[in-house]
Amino acid sequence: MAEAARKTGASEQRPVTALRGVGAQLAERLRRLGVTQVQDLLFILPAGYDDRTTKREIGALAPGMRTLVQGEIQLTEVVFRRRRQLLTRLSDGTGFLTLRFFHFSASQQEGLARGTRLRCFGEVRRGPQGLEMIHPEYRRVADWSEPVEETLTPLYPLTEGVTQGRLRMLIAQALRELDGAGVRDWLPRELVEDLRLPSLREALHYVHRPPKNARLEELAARRHPAQRRLAFEELLAHQANLRLLKRATQTDPAWALEDAAGLAARLLASLPFRLTGAQARALAEVEGDLHAERPMVRLVQGDVGCGKTVVAAIAAARAAGSGLQAALMAPTELLAEQHWRNFRDWFQPLGLPVALLSGTQPARTRRSVLETVASGEVRLVVGTHALFQEGIEFADLALVIVDEQHRFGVQQRLRLQEKGRRLGRFPHQLIMTATPIPRTLAMTAYADLDVSVIDELPPGRTPVQTVVVPEQRRDQVVARVDQACRGGRQVYWVCPLIEESEELRAQAAEETAAALETALPGVRVELVHGRMPSAKKDRAMSDFKAGRIQLLVATTVIEVGVDVPNATLMVIENAERMGLAQLHQLRGRVGRGAAASSCVLLYRAPLSPLARRRLEVMRKTNDGFEIARRDLELRGPGELLGTRQTGLAQMRVADLMRDADLLPRVQAAAEVLLGQYPDNIAALSARWLAGAEQYGRVG
Helix, strand or coil: CHHHHHHHCHHHHCEHHHCCCCCHHHHHHHHCCCCCEHHHHHCCCCCEEECCCCECCHHHCCCCCEEEEEEEEEEEEEEECCCEEEEEEEECCCCEEEEEECCCCHHHHHHCCCCCEEEEEEEEEEECCEEEEECCEEEECCCCCCCCCCECEEECCCCCCCCHHHHHHHHHHHHHHHHCCCCCCCCCHHHHHHHCCCCHHHHHHHHHCCECCCCHHHHHCCCCHHHHHHHHHHHHHHHHHHHHHHHHHHHCCECCCCCCCCHHHHHHHHCCCCCCHHHHHHHHHHHHHHCCCCCCEEEEEECCCCCHHHHHHHHHHHHHHCCCEEEEECCCHHHHHHHHHHHHHHHHHHCCCEEEECCCCCHHHHHHHHHHHHHCCCCEEEECHHHHCCCCCCCCEEEEEEECHHHCCHHHHHHHHHHCCECCEECEEEEEECCCCCHHHHHHHCCCCEEEEECCCCCCCCCCEEEEEEHHHHHHHHHHHHHHHHCCCEEEEECCECCCECCCCECEHHHHHHHHHHHCCCCCEEEECCCCCHHHHHHHHHHHHCCCCCEEEECHHHCCCCCCCCEEEEEECCHHHCCHHHHHHHHCCCCCCCCCCEEEEEECCCCCHHHHHHHHHHHHCCCHHHHHHHHHHHHCCHHHHCCCCCCHHHCCCCCCCCCHHHHHHHHHHHHHHHHHCHHHHHHHHHHHCCCHHHHCCCC
């Protein structure tokens, strides 16, 4: 980073306080927008544009127009109705327009005196005394012939204390510096020319100052070449960083796990089932990596119930059989405990103890676990994020297994990896996700990982039948729940909210639980939601797993939850409000045994076109990869990756679905940068990646 910063030039590194009018208070407000240097202002890109290049006569105005008008003030007065208001009456000879202000000062009132000439911009509305604008932007003009704007006016995202006007002035200053070669184009010229993209300077000028003949529809869709140039650079910054991270791990030394004790083979032979072809293929890829003296960084992705955990357990057995340690990190205590029980049952016949480490364990139990892990007495440990906290030491951690990667993010995973660093060696990493991701997106989002896919379910798993039912048929659904419980089966009933909200009109979980207890007097009902104390929530889930509860009413806290083969019916309320990825994860809680299972999607009419398409996809397919593909089409990458992944879901310009055609060229360009211009990557990171340090080593 230092070399790139040196090459960047002093002007690009100038603090924003170097600009006229920026003091400490404004600098702090700008920091909330990610602006600390002058160049950062150029990459706050407009969310939209106003057209102030043409004036309209007041007599030609109609409600709904956003337009520029000018006229002379006929009257300004303060009126007291339900609230104090300042009204200014404007005329241009063709008609009258009222300017209405609810927030105003005495000096503002004085500045709007009769006879003052104004030029105003705002949205025209129908008011009690004719057409009006509420809180328009305005300025006084000395001469009617003063020129109007020559370019479209950008609308920027704001933070408290920074107005549009102030931000436009600051960005105008930054653009003037850009003309003086103040910001360097970090894409090599031959790359830009080959891609037929505009230069950085041309792109930035266009997006901040589009000409008045610019096509607003193209700009709104972010398909203009200037926007595509910036999207390409942003995607490239992410891609190159992840590839750099992958390259760094490939040069690190690691333990070659030879498994002299043969524990992996013994575990595989002791399992009461055979691996599917897809599991065997993924395991072969994992074991091939574990033989090498460089760290494995592999993602195993597959649908709910495809058997990823067994593959992870065999990899852990290889570490233990090599005299080293393996740790599995899960996102919740409930899921950690489930993994621990599975590992305990599988490894008990091999004489290998498995430790559980969580944040809510009694102090004495926790202390005992820490001692056995630090001494190397325990080779296998399962836990939550508590595993990478300070004060936890491993004797010789050779394999890190992370479940549901998108719930942790890169930085936490790297922190656990650092805990395994010993004698200059790094542990292998095996990352699991039950969220299938389309290949194009996976290659971009997980460019630092090798990817294995388990695309086959174990035999005996019956597909879940999904039905879509309107709210009016709730009584029939309740009767079906009663029938399932009386038949010895268990049921999930999922609600999206904890408390009632008039705005969302969603049935609250607490009210639903009470109503179902009344409607089903012979059924044992329990409630679980995210605001409950962890101990109480875990107890309820454990009781459900043990069969002591027949009907579990829950919020989406059970999206990643326990394995209950006896649960054969899932009811999801307000299903129209959820994304496909979440609906599919929830549905995966049932159908985990041999008995036929069903999922009922309850919806409230009217359905939006998007909601209708989502529910139709759920009804037609159980294939997680097909659902992921449709989810990406309908909703974008945020649903698939989660908000705490690599930041790809919160890009400033790029959109993985819209800009998917750029991705092959982005990957090729990343190779060029890595091979010929490695210093440029750090500069691109500083420009585009807020918190780019998450891609570096975590000390």
